[in-house]
Amino acid sequence: MFEAFTDVVPSFFGWLNQGPLTLTLFLHTVIILPMIAIYYQEKKRLAEEN
Amino acid sequence: MNKESTVANKSVWSDNRFWQRSATWVTGFASLLLIWLTFDSMGQIAMGNDADIQNGVTKRVPGPTVINRKITYEMSAARGHEIPVIGAKEMFFGRDDYSEEEAGALLHLGKLGQQAKNCMACHTLLGNGAYYAPDLTKAWLDPAWGPNGPLQAMTGKETKEEAMAEFLQHPNLYPTHARMMPDLGITAEEAKGLVAFLKHMSSIDTNGFPRNFGRMQGAVHGK
């Protein structure tokens, strides 16, 4: 299921890089998730301010 | 008129604070990831040493004593592209026993020389620089400097490194093209350092750049 690591020097990030689409979906999810939390916090703050 | 007071339920999507906080988070995360990757990459591109070469430990950037060795550029089935291969001992300016200090000093001199003479303002190194003159990443392996190429004969030298050093000291005497390399006042010692720098650079693992180096003849994949 996981691709073998073939680059010169072993590294965790090299292993994490399983494939371009897998990597990009993973990283972008990590970036978007906290924005969801920020969204709900700001929504609450705006509702309280009004 | 204050537009905001007339809006009963302002959307978060048009709220500046939401976007300001998002921008801060995205920038922070990207920066931290870049820093993490940098630490990882620093470890991976740290220059190796003589022990690595002796023990066959592959480093992306070999140590300076690689100048004692034959270097080739071979296809790797596992990696899917060409990689530099460090081979048996080979003479370099008449010696194959440069110590780490001696080889390191030559490389240091060559790197200083490469900067002091603005090489990258005409050539490219690892593909970066200016495009007025050839890329030098694999210049050490270029057929033109080899035994079957024209440049050893042109400079009247019997080895590749001596031919290169002679050329560097008097490039205006050895025109290879209408676009001539100027005389930059390179001394014999500096030339030796520069050739060591070029030989070392050709041993760096560049993930297969340039592709098919020296393997193509015309439009046919030749040997």
Add this chain to the structure above:
Amino acid sequence: MASSHLTGIGSESKQLATWYFTFAAIIFGAQLLFGLVAAIQFVMPGFLYGILDFSIARILHVNALVVWMVFAMFGSVYWLLPDETGIETIGIKIGKLLFWVFAAAIVVVVLVYLLVQVGPASDTTIWFITEGREYIEAPRWADYGIVVVVLGFVANLFFTGMKGQQTGIVTVLMADMIAFAGLYLAGMFFTDSISMDQYWWWWVIHLWVEATWEVFVGAIAAYGLITMIGAHRKVVEMWLWIEVAMLFGSGILGLGHHYFWIGTPEYWWEIGALFSALEPLPLVAMFVHVLYDWGKETGLQMAEGYEGHAIDGHTVTNKPAFTWFVMNAFGNFLGAGVWGFFHTLPQVNLYTHGTQFTAAHGHLAFFGAYATILIGMFYLAIQGTNGIKILRHTKLSIWSTSLIALGMLGMTAALTIAGYVQVIVSRAQLGATWAGYFDGQSGPWFTQAMDWRLIMGVVVFTGFILLVIDLLTTGKKSVHKI
């Protein structure tokens, strides 16, 4: 009201801005002249051989580029600070002194480049003549001088922003300029390893032009929209935060697209490709933003009863500046975004790396993303210092804008063709050897591309001359509404 921001008289900060802009325009001219020398050398290889070789002409061309843009960026900040913060810039007298220090250092560095050119392979050369690293060839002594000047600039910005009104635009600039300044330090060291050297070199260059400089453009564009068409601050600042998120979100890790082939691990292929492929998106946003706000403000101001910004039916209070700002919106997207995207994927880049294709992208990107908006700022300064309510186009401004834009597009087309030829012939067919390189350079497509590039360069230079004449004369012309 935006129009009350335009008075340049009496503000020392704005006066300093005009000094920075003037020096920038002169260096811009030098950049073009040395570019012409280099372009001629591609066509006539013996031109000035041994006197002003290609390497020196090129160094002067790219260093002048960076210097004029940095000077114009500083000028832009000094210009907008009083408008944004509502106060005179703090420490402005030191700022003025540092300008002279900066300018003097540049003159010395340039003279050494021209007259000394190279040195022996020693630390002395690195410290006093040239560091030999693209764009940042300035010797180490000058690096330290630049650090001092930039610290002064950042201090001016920070103290003024903290004491006066700290608008969104000022907040973004404060953070951005700290990063911009700090990144320069990454280039101030020597290493024996060419891989290590290039790894850190790209921290300066990429995180400048594909991150901090783009964010700077976003901030200036926001200021320009408020000033020139009366766009609402809350709207432009919202766009600005979105742009910052997208620019840094793509640009910081997009740095990886320079780590495909320099000895760094293979995972940079994916990281660099995926994030840098997204770099055009914020440029689309900036493009849409400028044009949309222009249309919207025009519509709003045409409607009756709106406490509009329009003066006698003119939505735009500075036509030449706004033209350059709109050209920035197009040019940024086209030069940096589209041309950049063409060669950002490693499968393509393997063949285009180190060819004229890179030069094609570089020329259109630097012009479209930075030169355009900075020239726009020159026009804002002309308007402000002359107290003009509506600055209109003159024949000169229309001709200069057109010649420069068409010349740059022509140069880019020529360089793209030259790069394409190199990829096919030198790389794909002939395997990137010495012989392959020269074979690629000698075919008719390549040589004719170099001819056309030179012709288009002359067109740009002609446009530049007209631009300078316009900048010097338009302020006193009666065609404008005083």
